[in-house]
Amino acid sequence: MSAKVISGKEVSARIKQELALEVELLKTKYDIIPGLAVILVGENPASQVYVRNKEKGCELVGIYSEKHILPADVAQDKLLSLIEQLNNDDKIHGILVQLPLPEHIDETKVLEAISTDKDVDGFHPYNVGQLMVGAAKFVPCTPQGIMVLLKESGMDLVGKQAVIIGRSNIVGKPVALLLLQEHATVTICHSRTKPLSEQTLKADVLIAAIGRPKFVTADMVKPGAVVIDVGVNRLPDGKLCGDVDYAAVAEIASAITPVPGGVGPMTIAMLLSNTVKSAKLYNNIVD
Ligand code: NAP
Numbered sequence: 001m002s003a004k005v006i007s008g009k010e011v012s013a014r015i016k017q018e019l020a021l022e023v024e025l026l027k028t029k030y031d032i033i034p035g036l037a038v039i040l041v042g043e044n045p046a047s048q049v050y051v052r053n054k055e056k057g058c059e060l061v062g063i064y065s066e067k068h069i070l071p072a073d074v075a076q077d078k079l080l081s082l083i084e085q086l087n088n089d090d091k092i093h094g095i096l097v098q099l100p101l102p103e104h105i106d107e108t109k110v111l112e113a114i115s116t117d118k119d120v121d122g123f124h125p126y127n128v129g130q131l132m133v134g135a136a137k138f139v140p141c142t143p144q145g146i147m148v149l150l151k152e153s154g155m156d157l158v159g160k161q162a163v164i165i166g167r168s169n170i171v172g173k174p175v176a177l178l179l180l181q182e183h184a185t186v187t188i189c190h191s192r193t194k195p196l197s198e199q200t201l202k203a204d205v206l207i208a209a210i211g212r213p214k215f216v217t218a219d220m221v222k223p224g225a226v227v228i229d230v231g232v233n234r235l236p237d238g239k240l241c242g243d244v245d246y247a248a249v250a251e252i253a254s255a256i257t258p259v260p261g262g263v264g265p266m267t268i269a270m271l272l273s274n275t276v277k278s279a280k281l282y283n284n285i286v287d
Pocket of ligand 1: 171191192196212263264
């Protein structure tokens with residue numbers, strides 16, 4: 001293997017240490033404890049794991065957290081009134097509704113109900129628009145984490161070809177906007193892109209956010225590219241695996257993120273960071 005491994009595990013641990021110091025300072029100097037509320041609807045096992053990891057992250061850095069678990073058949077109005085209650089709760093600076101939601105609930109309505117000042121996931125249409133014009137208060141966590149990892153790789157993005165596979169609202173599209181802000185030339189690919197490898201082979205930076213195990217093979221990657229694997233797939237043997245054929249691609253890439261231990265831990269670190277930022281903004285504290 002020749003590629004440098006960009007360890008999200010290590011980078012996120014460093015960020016969490018820094019956040020813990022910042023939270024401690026907020027407590028001692030201003031008597032402020034940042035607070036995050038997480039709402040989970042139903043019993044999706046993957047969502048339960050994500051929520052547990054978010055709680056653990058809060059505990060580690062000293063953020064107050066509360067978890068609201070609602071049954072899968074909860075009425076939408078009940079969910080909306082809980083969000084309203086949290087919008088008005090001074091202890092809470094960030095509200096996160098774990099997605100996906102059950103089918104009878106209108107996701108857009110729910111995301112729109114979260115106060116834009118507490119939207120630490122950055123999914124409210126207002127914050128999405130702010131990201132579009134380069135003025136986001138809260139950048140969505142996974143794309144933000146990807147950008148931190150790219151910085152860590154040491155690559156100067158100016159003028160580079162960045163190719164993203166995946167056009168979701170939570171990863172593909174926002175990361176494209178962030179890469180544009182860093183002056184990369186951006187291509188977004190999706191299931192109708194033909195031929196896909198013609199696009200991926202020109203990538204100096206290749207981001208895979210597809211949801212298909214080992215989809216990106218070595219023959220799709222330009223030698224020396226930086227490869228960021230966002231995918232989280234569960235194999236039949238229970239192991240986690242990314243969207244990139246890691247062993248083969250690591251032979252030709254210059255840097256690569258592993259799964260697990262790559263983008264995943266960064267998503268949580270960015271959520272904690274957004275919550276601390278929100279608490280500071282709420283209390284008019286400027287660095
Ligand atoms: P998504 O909403 O399902 O989007 C997947 C994208 O991949 C779509 O744009 C789809 O194209 C594209 N795609 C599917 N098959 C393709 C193909 N054969 N060729 C080219 N493009 C193809 O997924 P997502 O929410 O963005 O998540 C993607 C992956 O990242 C998943 O594994 C998810 O678990 C993981 N993820 C990880 C984190 C983390 O913190 N580590 C966070 C979020 C997501 P169309 O639009 O044409 O359908």
